[in-house]
Amino acid sequence: MKFANSLSQVKKRKRRDRRFKAYSYSAIALAGAFLVFFFYNIISNGWTAFQQAELKVEVTYSEEAMEMGNWALSEEMSYLVSRGYTRLIPVRMEEDKTLLGTSRQEWVLADSEVDQFLKGKPNRLSKAEKTLITEMKSHGQARLAFNTGFFGNGDSKLPEMAGIWSAAVGSMYVLIITFLFSFPIGVMTAIYLEEFAPNNKFMPIIEVNINNLAAIPSILFGLLGLAIFINFFGVPRSSALAGGLTLSLMTLPIIIISTRAAIRAVPSSVREGALALGATPWQTVLTNILPLSLPGILTGTIIGLAQAIGETAPLLIVGMMAYIPDAPGDFTSAATVLPAQIYTWSSDSLRAFTERTSAGIIVLLAVMLSMNGLAIYLRNKRETKW
Known part of the structure; x- marks a missing residue:
């Protein structure tokens, strides 16, 4: 009797295991179907924007x-x-008098x-x-x-003239500002918290707040950027500088968390060996810990920047939704970014802007996937196996 009960329980566990596998495969198949549908819809609607009619x-x-x-x-x-x-x-006639x-x-x-x-x-x-x-x-x-104007023109009220050049330049400026402010501050903060911070009652509070900052809605960073950078420091509204500083606030917790994880992954024997040879704690960090953890730091940084380049809500608050036909000349000029440009086109009533919306999404996805691919490459190529 006991043997029969045990056999019955084994069969039940196996049935549960098969059901669990079936549910898992179904969930993966459903997610894959949605992903395929998404890419098919975007590509089928957007590829035609890369061609333009000429007479x-x-x-x-x-x-x-x-x-x-x-x-x-x-x-x-x-x-x-x-x-x-x-x-x-x-x-053209003003520039070339021979045409008259x-x-x-x-x-x-x-x-x-x-x-x-x-x-x-x-x-x-x-x-x-x-x-x-x-x-x-x-x-x-x-x-x-081939629609060269889509890549070489700025925004326009005429769909056939509209392009992504000004938004692409604005996105590049914003990304540069975001990196310059978030990367050094994030890495130095992580080094201090992981290697030099005292173990007191304030450290758990700081760590919890850093983790919470990485999870709060991005639009709150836009409100923070508006209050601090524009209203208090007087940074020009709608500029790449305002957008980059705002996104650096959002990217900072991601870089801190990923950098701390990369530093923590370095074995303690490396620290002990450097200290035993007479290196100071700062020399140990700069010559041993930081180089070994750099692949993980760069991976987290690139992923954070890839997330930042796709953000719209924080930039909406700091005014980067303006109509910008020309590329910004510097970091303080009025600018827009690719996500904001895509949003502007999607809200236009003209049918021709529909395909440009999808084409803009294709370009943005290509940039984000390339950045994530670079992060994976750096992780796999440079990561040290302990």
Whole structure:
């Protein structure tokens, strides 16, 4: 009887084990399905933004075109060519006086509705305009070319002119400021807490607060940055300096925690050996502990910066949601970042901004995945096995 009961219990445990494995595999499969759907949706909507419609039209550089650029085109073409291009015609004539009085065929930027039509997406073109574009395409006068403007232009109210350049430069500036302020302060704080801080009743309080700072909502760091850096220190609002300092507050706890973990992973025998050879505690840290823990420190830093580059809420509070058509010239100029640019495009009513929103997400994901990949590489390549 006891043997039968034991056998029954073993069978029950095995059934529970199989059910647990089935639940685990189902959860992984569901998460994978959502991930695949996410990437499919983003890529299918965004890859078309890397192409832009162009039309080959007759451009006449006349006195009238010097005053109003759309007069350089025929009446039917002026409605199909981007207004951004026609506005640049007088500027081009000012820069190159030899254009005046000439007429030539050129590939020019098409309006966003023409672009959507050539991509097979919903548009507001009339039947006659669709017929004309179809005819031009059949004669090789309408095409989809690589959209260099998406990477080289700043923001614009015209979808066909809008690009990520100004947001990318702003993100780079913000990331530089974040690194310069959070990395040295975070590493030095971790070294002190791990190697030199006295073991008293205040240390547990400090450690709990550092861990709590790493977990609080990011928008609270935005409020803190607004109060300290903008209202108190007078840092220019909407600048990369304000955004970088705010994000450095958010990144600081992550760097401190990861650095302490990397330092703690170094065996105590390394410290004891250095001290036994006559090294001072600071010499031990600088020549032995810090070099050995550097891969772990860099890994945590890169992950913290990757998280910072994808943040929007703190930057919303410090004003980095402004319309910025040109790249910032320095750290104190008005700037925006990629997440804020993506949010701005997603809230626009024009259909053509939808694909640019997805394309911006693709670029941002590529940057974040590259940074995480670099962190994994450094960890695996440089990590010392004890």
